[in-house]
Amino acid sequence: ETGVTQTPRHLVMGMTNKKSLKCEQHLGHNAMYWYKQSAKKPLELMFVYSLEERVENNSVPSRFSPECPNSSHLFLHLHTLQPEDSALYLCASSQISGSGANVLTFGAGSRLTVL
Amino acid sequence: GQNIDQPTEMTATEGAIVQINCTYQTSGFNGLFWYQQHAGEAPTFLSYNVLDGLEEKGRFSSFLSRSKGYSYLLLKELQMKDSASYLCAVRDRSGNTGKLIFGQGTTLQVKP
Numbered sequence: 001e002t003g004v005t006q007t008p009r010h011l012v013m014g015m016t017n018k019k020s021l022k023c024e025q026h027l028g029h030n031a032m033y034w035y036k037q038s039a040k041k042p043l044e045l046m047f048v049y050s051l052e053e054r055v056e057n058n059s060v061p062s063r064f065s066p067e068c069p070n071s072s073h074l075f076l077h078l079h080t081l082q083p084e085d086s087a088l089y090l091c092a093s094s095q096i097s098g099s100g101a102n103v104l105t106f107g108a109g110s111r112l113t114v115l
Numbered sequence: 116g117q118n119i120d121q122p123t124e125m126t127a128t129e130g131a132i133v134q135i136n137c138t139y140q141t142s143g144f145n146g147l148f149w150y151q152q153h154a155g156e157a158p159t160f161l162s163y164n165v166l167d168g169l170e171e172k173g174r175f176s177s178f179l180s181r182s183k184g185y186s187y188l189l190l191k192e193l194q195m196k197d198s199a200s201y202l203c204a205v206r207d208r209s210g211n212t213g214k215l216i217f218g219q220g221t222t223l224q225v226k227p
């Protein structure tokens with residue numbers, strides 16, 4: 001496996017279900033991100049983890065709960081979601097250093113549908 | 116507020132040149148990025164500008180004017196596979212840990 005892999009690629013869940021999205025990066029990066037991509041809207045940053053510590057939480061509802069057990073893995077735990085949460089959830093990683101562009105490498109995303 | 120503007124859709128002909136514009140208003144600036152995203156796939160990095168001027172990379176070039184809050188992505192010798200969404204993003208503060216603010220993307224359709 002190379003790059004950033006996300007599972008599952010597609011997920012359908014009811015509003016009362018609990019599910020998790022998984023992201024794994026094989027690039028040796030030290031930062032990981034969750035973004036939400038809705039139709040006709042810009043990518044929205046949800047969470048940032050740097051060296052496994054959450055450094056940004058963009059006013060995301062508590063029904064989304066991130067977990068970063070190590071620098072290669074990132075989870076997004078989902079519970080009691082709303083239909084408006086249906087979107088493509090993108091994971092990304094990057095190498096944050098003292099200099100450089102800090103280019104994000106994205107996974108292909110998990111397409112979530114909430115019924 | 117933070118705002119990134121780019122056209123929603125563009126159409127161009129195979130073999131032609133197309134320019135996708137992006138204007139931004141952000142509280143800070145530490146670099147502008149262009150990403151390409153094919154339908155159902157991951158966004159992939161195309162270019163990065165932090166100083167004014169033109170950066171060329173094969174068929175793709177990106178230009179930045181910080182004083183005007185303006186960038187463009189230039190695609191030459193268009194190919195059918197260039198049909199995709201092109202995302203403009205700005206890093207909002209100094210240092211490379213600042214968050215990326217994205218525009219809504221420009222969907223480019225290349226026709227034969």
